[in-house]
Amino acid sequence: MSRLFLRSPEAVAGTIILALLVAMALAAPWLFPRDPLAIAGPAMLPPFQDWTIPLGTDRLGRDVLSGLFHGARTSLAVGLAAAATSIVVGVLVGTIAGFAGGWVDEVLMRVTDAFQTVPGFLLALAFVSVAGPSLGVVVVAIALGAWTQPARITRAEVLSIRERDYVAGARVIGMHPAEIAFREVLPNALPPVLALSSVIVAAAVLTEAALSFLGLGDPNRVTWGGMIAEGRAVLRSAPFLSIVPGIALVLTVLGVYLVGEGAVEASAVKRGNA
Amino acid sequence: MSVIVEGKNIVRDYHVPGGLLKKARTVHAVKGVSFSVEKGKTLAIVGESGCGKSTLARIITLIDSATAGDLIIEGQKVDIAKAPLTAEMRRKVQIIFQNPYGSLNPRQKIGDVLAEPLKINTDMPASERNDRAMAMLKKVGLGPEHFNRYPHMFSGGQRQRIAIARALMLNPSLLVLDEPVSALDLSVQAQVLNLLADLQDEFDLTYIFISHDLSVVRYIADEVMVMYYGEAVEYGTREAVFSNPQHDYTKTLFAATPRADVDSIRARIAAKKAAA
Ligand SMILES: Nc1ncnc2c1ncn2[C@@H]1O[C@H](COP(=O)(O)OP(=O)(O)OP(=O)(O)O)[C@@H](O)[C@H]1O
Ligand SMILES: [Mg+2]
Numbered sequence: 423m424s425r426l427f428l429r430s431p432e433a434v435a436g437t438i439i440l441a442l443l444v445a446m447a448l449a450a451p452w453l454f455p456r457d458p459l460a461i462a463g464p465a466m467l468p469p470f471q472d473w474t475i476p477l478g479t480d481r482l483g484r485d486v487l488s489g490l491f492h493g494a495r496t497s498l499a500v501g502l503a504a505a506a507t508s509i510v511v512g513v514l515v516g517t518i519a520g521f522a523g524g525w526v527d528e529v530l531m532r533v534t535d536a537f538q539t540v541p542g543f544l545l546a547l548a549f550v551s552v553a554g555p556s557l558g559v560v561v562v563a564i565a566l567g568a569w570t571q572p573a574r575i576t577r578a579e580v581l582s583i584r585e586r587d588y589v590a591g592a593r594v595i596g597m598h599p600a601e602i603a604f605r606e607v608l609p610n611a612l613p614p615v616l617a618l619s620s621v622i623v624a625a626a627v628l629t630e631a632a633l634s635f636l637g638l639g640d641p642n643r644v645t646w647g648g649m650i651a652e653g654r655a656v657l658r659s660a661p662f663l664s665i666v667p668g669i670a671l672v673l674t675v676l677g678v679y680l681v682g683e684g685a686v687e688a689s690a691v692k693r694g695n696a
Numbered sequence: 697m698s699v700i701v702e703g704k705n706i707v708r709d710y711h712v713p714g715g716l717l718k719k720a721r722t723v724h725a726v727k728g729v730s731f732s733v734e735k736g737k738t739l740a741i742v743g744e745s746g747c748g749k750s751t752l753a754r755i756i757t758l759i760d761s762a763t764a765g766d767l768i769i770e771g772q773k774v775d776i777a778k779a780p781l782t783a784e785m786r787r788k789v790q791i792i793f794q795n796p797y798g799s800l801n802p803r804q805k806i807g808d809v810l811a812e813p814l815k816i817n818t819d820m821p822a823s824e825r826n827d828r829a830m831a832m833l834k835k836v837g838l839g840p841e842h843f844n845r846y847p848h849m850f851s852g853g854q855r856q857r858i859a860i861a862r863a864l865m866l867n868p869s870l871l872v873l874d875e876p877v878s879a880l881d882l883s884v885q886a887q888v889l890n891l892l893a894d895l896q897d898e899f900d901l902t903y904i905f906i907s908h909d910l911s912v913v914r915y916i917a918d919e920v921m922v923m924y925y926g927e928a929v930e931y932g933t934r935e936a937v938f939s940n941p942q943h944d945y946t947k948t949l950f951a952a953t954p955r956a957d958v959d960s961i962r963a964r965i966a967a968k969k970a971a972a
Contacts, residue, residue, distance in 0.1 A: 586798050587793040587794075587795060587798040587799040588798065588799050588800055588801045590754070590759050590791070590793070591791065591793065591799055591800075591859075591862075592801075593759055594757055594758070594759060594786070594789070594790055594791050595786070595790075595812060595813040595816055595817070595862075595865075595866065596781070596783055596786040596787070596813075596816050596817055597812075597816055606801055609803050610801070610802065610803065
């Protein structure tokens with residue numbers, strides 16, 4: 423599986439990008455132990471002038487490179503946490519709906535519909551405005567709009583798997599319905615949902631950036647979206663302030679996406695061979 | 697002789713919900729079927745595709761409930777729609793499915809597949825469960841080296857042996873076999889049928905054996921029931937049904953089937969081998 427995975431050039435490129443980002447995120451507190459929000463030098467220092475501040479400073483004299491590293495932490499943490507939350511919630515809802523059927527299914531799917539008709543970003547905006555910007559709230563806000571897709575896919579899978587003979591067989595040996603749902607049905611329903619996870623992570627990273635851009639991110643943390651917004655005021659005189667975090671954001675989303683594609687492809691090849 | 701299982705006028709309707717363009721309708725899958733099987737005997741149920749055999753099998757094995765009628769197992773009336781099943785009743789009836797590729801969870805090792813019924817229904821310690829699973833594995837012709845493998849590593853015939861082993865773990869008195877060999881090669885069919893016959897003698901098992909292959913039925917059945925569109929159109933001992941079929945459908949069924957008991961299966965295999 424891993425050999426298949428590394429055979430595709432996209433997957434290798436994606437893996438390298440993500441590895442770099444993770445390394446950045448992990449190394450941030452050691453390479454830049456100072457608060458990234460503290461003033462590091464003269465304001466609006468262009469890049470490559472002072473080698474202690476290689477990428478220069480923003481309007482308030484904060485170190486851009488330090489912000490980039492610490493921002494990677496926030497982006498990845500929020501992206502992964504939000505994606506994990508939405509997948510767990512979605513899979514739970516989908517499994518219960520598909521397995522229980524009847525009115526339980528009806529109610530859960532109507533709720534899913536309701537969430538799906540509101541654009542995810544509006545939902546996140548509304549939630550953060552009400553609950554106040556903090557890291558946890560941002561995670562929940564993003565998950566609020568993202569859990570419906572995994573829920574739908576899981577339910578569709580469960581509907582087909584619950585008719586399999588081994589599920590009936592589990593009933594005949596007296597297994598509890600909840601145990602059948604989560605031990606016999608769910609593990610076999612997971613692969614297509616996991617294939618979707620890279621898209622969900624990428625979308626979550628972008629949503630986080632968009633929220634921060636609008637000033638709804640956690641004010642005590644550096645985020646790439648926040649840096650882009652900060653640079654926007656001086657876009658003409660110092661475009662690098664927006665461009666640098668913008669590139670980081672694009673690369674992150676690209677990396678996540680490529681890795682996801684590679685994984686899906688590798689598992690498809692593997693299944694084709696089996 | 698004691699009666700193990702008895703069905704009285706069992707009816708099963710499926711309500712198929714309508715859509716935008718279709719009207720909701722009711723499928724009468726089983727229309728009042730009665731039967732009774734004595735201990736150690738085999739009742740074969742024959743009939744064409746869609747006549748309600750599997751539906752009846754799922755009712756007898758207490759997977760689905762009947763719309764009407766009584767099911768009596770070892771003298772006790774059972775209705776899963778009314779009262780939850782006792783573990784005691786659960787373990788009396790087990791089922792083998794037709795498709796050996798769909799009846800085992802692909803993510804479960806064979807050892808766990810076999811030990812699971814004991815884990816759920818008894819408070820036996822793990823070591824004893826594994827010992828019993830291992831013993832049962834040997835009984836159905838597999839070895840200890842198979843214990844830690846996953847289902848995809850086995851052939852169809854081996855999987856069916858695993859399914860049989862699992863069904864026997866709880867010491868059932870009644871085994872419902874829903875076309876257990878129809879997905880297998882002829883030579884493997886004969887092996888599995890022999891295994892089933894041996895196990896029946898050893899454990900004094902009662903079988904309800906569903907098939908659409910008359911040669912298999914002739915080999916294994918004591919009594920035969922022929923189903924046609926949800927009804928039992930013929931029901932009697934094997935000799936009576938085969939020598940003197942009453943219903944028109946049974947007559948055409950017999951006329952359409954090439955004679956093929958286990959001897960002629962062997963002959964056909966021999967012929968194939970000679971030709972190859
Ligand atoms: N869950 C269901 N919902 C609606 N109709 C069903 C359902 N299950 C079975 N039926 C219908 O009931 C009838 C009997 O089906 P059943 O599976 O019992 O046939 P069978 O005799 O086992 O056929 P086969 O030999 O192909 O296995 C068929 O017409 C089938 O379409
Ligand atoms: Mg059937």
